[in-house]
Amino acid sequence: MKFTLFARMTAEFVGTAFLLMAVVGSGIMGERLSGGNLAIALLANTLATGAALVALILTFGPVSGAHFNPAVSLADASRRGMPWRETPAYIIAQLLGAYTGVMSAHAMFSLPLVSASRHNRSGTAQWFSEFIATFGLLSVIWGCSRLRTSVVPFAVGAYITAAYWFTASTSFANPAVTLARAASDTFSGIRPADAPGFIAAQLIGAAAATALFSWLVPSLPAVARDVLVPHASESS
Amino acid sequence: MKFTLFARMTAEFVGTAFLLMAVVGSGIMGERLSGGNLAIALLANTLATGAALVALILTFGPVSGAHFNPAVSLADASRRGMPWRETPAYIIAQLLGAYTGVMSAHAMFSLPLVSASRHNRSGTAQWFSEFIATFGLLSVIWGCSRLRTSVVPFAVGAYITAAYWFTASTSFANPAVTLARAASDTFSGIRPADAPGFIAAQLIGAAAATALFSWLVPSLPAVARDVLVPHASESS
Amino acid sequence: MKFTLFARMTAEFVGTAFLLMAVVGSGIMGERLSGGNLAIALLANTLATGAALVALILTFGPVSGAHFNPAVSLADASRRGMPWRETPAYIIAQLLGAYTGVMSAHAMFSLPLVSASRHNRSGTAQWFSEFIATFGLLSVIWGCSRLRTSVVPFAVGAYITAAYWFTASTSFANPAVTLARAASDTFSGIRPADAPGFIAAQLIGAAAATALFSWLVPSLPAVARDVLVPHASESS
Amino acid sequence: MKFTLFARMTAEFVGTAFLLMAVVGSGIMGERLSGGNLAIALLANTLATGAALVALILTFGPVSGAHFNPAVSLADASRRGMPWRETPAYIIAQLLGAYTGVMSAHAMFSLPLVSASRHNRSGTAQWFSEFIATFGLLSVIWGCSRLRTSVVPFAVGAYITAAYWFTASTSFANPAVTLARAASDTFSGIRPADAPGFIAAQLIGAAAATALFSWLVPSLPAVARDVLVPHASESS
DSSP, X not given: OXXXXXXXXXXXXXXXXXXXXXXXXXXXXXXXXXXTOHHHHHHHHHHHHHHHHHHHHHHHHHHHOOOOSHHHHHHHHHTTSSOGGGHHHHHHHHHHHHHHHHXXXXXXXXXXXXXXXXXXXXXXXXXXXXXXXXXXXXXXXXXXXXXXXXXXXXXXXXXXXXXXHHSTTOOOOOHHHXXXXXXXXXXXXXXXXXXXXXXXXXXXXXXXXXXXXXXXXXXXXXXXXXXXXXXHHHHO | OOOOHHHHHHHHHHHHHHHHIIIXXXXXXXXXXXXXXXXXXXXXXXXXXXXXXXXXXXXXXXXXXXXXXXXXHHHHHHTTSSOGGGHHHHHHHHHHHHHHHHHHHHHHTTOOSOOOOOOOOOSHHHHHHHHHHHHHHHHHHHHHHHHOGGGHHHHHHHHHHXXXXXXXXXXXXXXXXXXXXXXXXXXXXXXXXXXXXXXXXXXXXXXXXXXXXXXXXXXXHHHHHHHHOTTHHHHO | OOOOHHHHHHHHHHHHHHHHIIIIIHHHHHHHHTTTOHHHHHHHHHHHHHHHHHHHHHHHHHHHOOOOSHHHHHHHHHTTSSOGGXXXXXXXXXXXXXXXXXXXXXXXXXXXSOOOOOOOOOSHHHHXXXXXXXXXXXXXXXXXXXXXXXXXXXXXXXXXXHHHHHSTTOOOOOHHHHHHHTTOOSTTOOOGGXXXXXXHHHHHHHHHHHHHHHXXXXXXXXXXXXXXXXXXXXXX | OOOOHHHHHHHHHHHHHHHHIIIIIHHHHHHHHTTTOHHHHHHHXXXXXXXXXXXXXXXXXHHHOOOOSHHHHHHHHHTXXXXXXXXXXXXXXXXXXXXXXXXXXXXXXXXXXXXXXXOOOOSHHHHHHHHHXXXXXXXXXXXXXXXXXXGHHHHHHHHHHHHHHHSTTOOOOOHHHHHHHTTOOXXXXXXXXXXXXXXXXXXXXXXXXXXXXXXXXXXXXXXHHHHHOTTHHHHO
């Protein structure tokens, strides 16, 4: 089925908004209920984010590819999975969705709609964590979209569930998510000044994984096109 | 396979009863065992509800569509997935099942069969939470039932798992569940006086998601008919 | 593929042994590590049991049907899914496996191989819980094995995950498991004197669910035969 | 699709590295955040490891078979699933990946890249635990790869999730993982002196399960070849 660019942007907008609601909202709820035990708060945050990703990619994947992530859209375009001229529209929709999601989460929990985070997340170890997190995420996407397209939602949900715990940065792995979380002075926030370092590390990680899989599975883009961007036949 | 309306009502009744047992029973067990840590109680409540939804939709989906939710039945009817004249029967079966489930949960835990909840859940933030919760639930159902019918049970279970944590209301998202939980003065209850506000927000959320997907995926009802209401060929 | 009765008994023996290791072993580990918080111990116990069921039914299902449960074997025979004359062999293999699993769990945790449980589990509320638990389990098995055989492992794992929390008895739902847990004076044990009450409630629950689905889906046995007992063509 | 041995070694290297990052990294994060409650730390460790296995096997399975484990490669070669002459290359890639993963985890959490563990794990009960853990893992792999190849990632992830809790050793079940964890003085470490006992028990457990399934399902290797080593047609 073919979807207009506006329909696909709508899917990216709504899906990214729900992703941010899941990340930020469950962080607030987890912190409020856990009585100071950060591990329990992060368990709740992890469970909600991983499960939300499964549901959202299943829901919006057939429409827009369910990128919800500028790093994924850029990687996809670099392999000709989607045309470069559509990439800015995807990224704009993702950013608008991300901020809408953060504000909606704040509204649900009776907080100010926007508040600059004071959560310090910087330094080499954090940047290396984001490099690893995004390298892994793109590896999972490229590896699974080759032969087993129907498992992408489960693979991505499972990966992020794990990466929340095995990276020191709790695996943002997404520039739109990073920018929007800078506007939330809650459990899952990040200081605005720390966002550029995270985003740079994410983009380098995404590029590295894309390069690895371009070599490992050369025929990848043609197959991935059907998976990540089911509308590709429309624009080619 | 064709099922009589009475068989489908039975499936809705039994399935909704087990759904409420899962919600209310695990709330009681979680609160009893968690020693006052509400985050741990809610983790248990979440795990039980999400897993129960997966099992119950897999079990009863082929018979009745596994709505278990008046908002889903109304949305389905509005898109001609099921005939309007059967909708009241579905809703009656869901309500009877929901109250039966609450009473069964109370019996299992040696509590009075019915007790009016004193759990205050009201205010704009709570209503907005229920709007979001139900908007998301119907989005997941419409999005997944289009092309990937076999994943609906997993997508719905994953969505509710997430929504328990990312909405401030813990995502009731279901008028029958809301009314029945008003009859349980336990962890997962809701004051009877607060139920109408929840139900109104839920119905508006369901309508909004149905409108969105009617525009996003115009051909949706014909496909969804097979998924949500496998008996549709019988009644048309 | 056809398997001899001895091969199928071996599969039931090994699978039931691992099921009991999962139940009893994770109960011991959970209690030891959780510092007295029973909710956390039960979360660990739940996670291990649900996940083990998924893995074990996927592994042994194609050989023996992966009953691991006399109530399931009896229900299957009552619907002619397996011949009555093979049922005693299945039940013997399940019982031997269950006790072997309990003793293996004790050996792994450096405990006496057998010890009579002192965990009091009796009374109407507990028996009603076991009735509900087993009614639900057999409903899930019959409902899923009709049309969606490949989801049985996930549906059963999800159901038990939920039922651990929503029944007051933590959902034994299995006579072989009940008898073997009477030989374990640990977190998941049950006083030997309380086992008969549990088993009676389980068998009544299994019979009720089998009767319900015999009416709801009359053509069920012929389809279920392929799922639960893939060897049926051999013996008919 | 055919992959060169070097490409497959790369997949084993990257996949095993991420597996160790998941095991060791989530152990560090869990211990840091859980305020001394070991059960919560192990829950986080379990969730991350099980989810990582699902994602990694889905990602790298189509390339190398996603062994990530010398015991699996040896068992596979013993059944002619892969040629013996390729087995050393696989094991080398796994070992290099395992140490790279441990060092990466340490770098993400600002720890020294290598540190000998002081975590005592020895004695008969621990060795019996590792025998059981690996016997179960290989049973799951052989059982699932026979008829249901697409479920292997989920079955292995679910099995390890359970085995973390039901074995007293938290189920290493992998010689490469054991050796690498000896180089991490953190939550998930093992004293170098204790590694040989673990590895011996693991290899015996793997051999026992392989023997069992060779008898139980004689036609196994030919089928399994497609699953575990999709490149086999290349080398035969």
